[in-house]
Amino acid sequence: MQKISTLTLVLLLAVAGVAWWKTAPLTAKVTKQRAAELAAAELVDQSTYRTAQRLARLAETPDEQTYAQSALRVADHALAFTSALRDVGAHPPALSPDALKIQDRIRKSPGLLDADQQRVTELTGALAQLKRRSSGDCRMSVGYNARCSAPA
Numbered sequence: 239m240q241k242i243s244t245l246t247l248v249l250l251l252a253v254a255g256v257a258w259w260k261t262a263p264l265t266a267k268v269t270k271q272r273a274a275e276l277a278a279a280e281l282v283d284q285s286t287y288r289t290a291q292r293l294a295r296l297a298e299t300p301d302e303q304t305y306a307q308s309a310l311r312v313a314d315h316a317l318a319f320t321s322a323l324r325d326v327g328a329h330p331p332a333l334s335p336d337a338l339k340i341q342d343r344i345r346k347s348p349g350l351l352d353a354d355q356q357r358v359t360e361l362t363g364a365l366a367q368l369k370r371r372s373s374g375d376c377r378m379s380v381g382y383n384a385r386c387s388a389p390a
Contacts, residue, residue, distance in 0.1 A: 282320045287313040 290313040294306035333341060 282317060282324060284317060287317050289313075 287310075290306070290309040294303075294310055297303045297306040
């Protein structure tokens with residue numbers, strides 16, 4: 239019985255050790271290694287450019303070579319454009335003071351629009367209430383009244 243208990247305890251300790259090892263936080267070495275792998279990974283899809291390079295090697299006639307060079311040039315431009323877009327997204331340019339003011343106005347505009355819409359709703363309700371109260375009195379009417387022949 240004591241052997242079974244000892245064996246069970248050793249087995250549980252081994253399982254706990256494996257679980258601790260699997261769930262342990264990453265070491266600095268592993269973190270640096272993963273960062274290096276990410277840096278080495280391609281940030282921009284270069285498959286179009288590589289395909290154009292492979293096809294350019296197969297070109298034999300002058301017409302094919304002209305087309306191959308054109309395809310390489312287009313693929314290179316597309317690669318440069320994609321790379322530039324990624325760079326601008328990662329490092330946006332600093333805005334001028336005028337642009338910062340415009341950006342601030344744009345950021346505040348939804349709130350101003352909501353306030354204006356609320357004010358229009360209030361005024362519309364007040365106008366309807368005023369029309370109901372003074373439906374028989376042409377002098378208090380804001381616009382034309384059905385009973386009045388001229389504007390107030």
